[in-house]
Amino acid sequence: MKDYSNEILEMGSKAKDAARLLRTKSSSDKDAFLIELYNQLGIFKEAILEANELDVTRARESGIKESLVERLALGEKRFSEMREGLLQVASLKDPVGDVDSMWTNTSGLKIGSRRVPLGVIAMIYESRPNVTIDAAALCIKTGNSVILKGGSDALNTNIALMKAVGRAIEIKGFPEGTAQLVETTDREFTGQLLSARDQIDCVIPRGSKGLINFVANNSRIPIIETGTGNCHIFVDKGYDVKNAVEIIINAKTQRPGACNAVETVLVHSDCASKLLKSLVPSMQAAGVTLALCESSFRISHELGLELEHCREATESDWETEFLDLILAVKVVNTMEDAIEHINKYSTGHSEAILTKNYDNAQKFLDFVDSAAVYVNASTRFTDGGEFGFGAEIGISTQKLHARGPMGLKALTTNKYIVYGSGQIRN
The missing domain is CATH 3.40.309.10 (Aldehyde Dehydrogenase; Chain A, domain 2)
Structure with a gap:
């Protein structure tokens, strides 16, 4: 069994440092990043589609059923939809900083509930390479850093996609750990990643019943479970x-x-x-x-x-x-x-x-x-785009925190802000 603790610690530390900076980014800065990523995907398009064709060919040669190969394939139409999703997310209102409610208690304290990022999100998913871009877009728009662990069947596509993401991060001066891709296909890495409570705030699994059960049964980090669809x-x-x-x-x-x-x-x-x-x-x-x-x-x-x-x-x-x-x-x-x-x-x-x-x-x-x-x-x-969320990071079938297609607000939590004028509690 290989020990990945050093690699996980390095990725997690970069992600935590990035999250501290991302939560202070303005909405206009984050939207500018999404527009730049839209542009970079256009520049890297040929390489991305070539990598995807390689993944699709290998999937068919390995005997994967066609309905699952279809989830893996990008093609011109889905690639275009993936890019357009970035512009849709950029056009949506940023929930970070919203004060859901404000009231004054009996001691004269003004108390408010403000939307804030979750922090560092680990996204573990299978097939569907468009999730790489959707997840990065939604996390960054809400001030979260993200560690992406895609499936082995889409590895070439995800690596090509992340070159566009990395270039957009560089051009816009975002932190190095804003979005990172795990390139190893060893499942042992995933198991060890799920124990990194000090580096990661939330895990979101998206894929087969087997993957979701594995994450749910092994994670020491809070998860948002995107369930199977019977x-x-x-x-x-x-x-x-x-x-x-x-x-x-x-x-x-x-x-x-x-x-x-x-x-x-x-x-x-x-x-x-x-x-x-x-x-x-x-x-x-x-x-x-x-x-x-x-x-x-x-x-x-x-x-x-x-x-x-x-x-x-x-x-x-x-x-x-x-x-x-x-x-x-x-x-x-x-x-x-x-x-x-x-x-x-x-x-x-x-x-x-x-x-x-x-x-x-x-x-x-x-x-x-x-x-x-x-x-x-x-x-x-039942889809984030169809529900007007621009994109989705998954469809939650659990009942705590988020349920159904998860858009921007689902990737935030709240903190209480309290204004006083010298009060002490009797």
């Missing part, structure tokens, strides 16, 4: 079948490897035949394999539907985040049954109800306990 859509009786199928196709196939993609569709028994008649062939035509419960399989067979890409669902299907073109389908007798199923198997990420009944919609919102709950929309909207 997401559900419940189709209530009376809802328009055509629109329901459109929403489900979008939620499953637009980016099947995303954490907000739907994994299970629950169908009210009163509309099961009508919906399955359209849903089953539509999903199979889109390349989706269906795991059908006993009732939905029987109904589909009675309808004479082609079931070439269908199989009977097992218990494990209800609890699996497929991250692939696989969809579980279950018929339920009541909305209460749907809510019970969701609260049993959900990972607390994103759930939706498709209904024309206002009371059912409100009940679903009240009784489903997830970070994002939708009425008549695709779960794919």
Whole structure:
């Protein structure tokens, strides 16, 4: 077992020194950095995309399923979106320094709650090299320094991206430890990093269930847990079948490897035949394999539907985040049954109800306990950009400090500022 304590201490010390300076940076200074990073990404674009193509090729050669390769790939469109996200973050209001409230207590003290940076953030993530830029942007905008530990599958891309980040840091005169990338792929480094309580204030894991569990079980540093997405859509009786199928196709196939993609569709028994008649062939035509419960399989067979890409669902299907073109389908007798199923198997990420009944919609919102709950929309909207945050550092499925897509405010905490005039406590 290699000892990385010296390397971690060096990185952590640089990050702490940087954090002390970053928390005093003005909003205009931080926005100027983001604009410079936007420019530098344009300059380094060719090298970044070449590095990404190398990572993608190696991923395919190693047999990684295509939906996960898709998360790794940048391409022209995603690269452009990543750059534009920097301008969006720069345009957002900086929460640092905001005084949430101010009051005077019985002793005449004026007490306020001010937003301040968290300090040093360690971001541990897999695939998705755009997270390198999103995390750096959000952390620096909120006056935090960041240590980035990406996955081995995106190492070449992340190194190329960090050259642009480093150049922007140099040009704008920001501290050396503002943003640092861990280049070793040894998991032992991650384990030792999670013990660096004196250097790091917060750890944010983003990736597979295995990664998140590893961080949660081994970290001695407070974490903000971005959870897996076993997401559900419940189709209530009376809802328009055509629109329901459109929403489900979008939620499953637009980016099947995303954490907000739907994994299970629950169908009210009163509309099961009508919906399955359209849903089953539509999903199979889109390349989706269906795991059908006993009732939905029987109904589909009675309808004479082609079931070439269908199989009977097992218990494990209800609890699996497929991250692939696989969809579980279950018929339920009541909305209460749907809510019970969701609260049993959900990972607390994103759930939706498709209904024309206002009371059912409100009940679903009240009784489903997830970070994002939708009425008549695709779960794919659970995203920092879609929520107006410019970007996100992750989607929290825990309940302390931050929940749902985490933008700028989630990367700050508060401190109390107290103005007195010579008071002493009796």
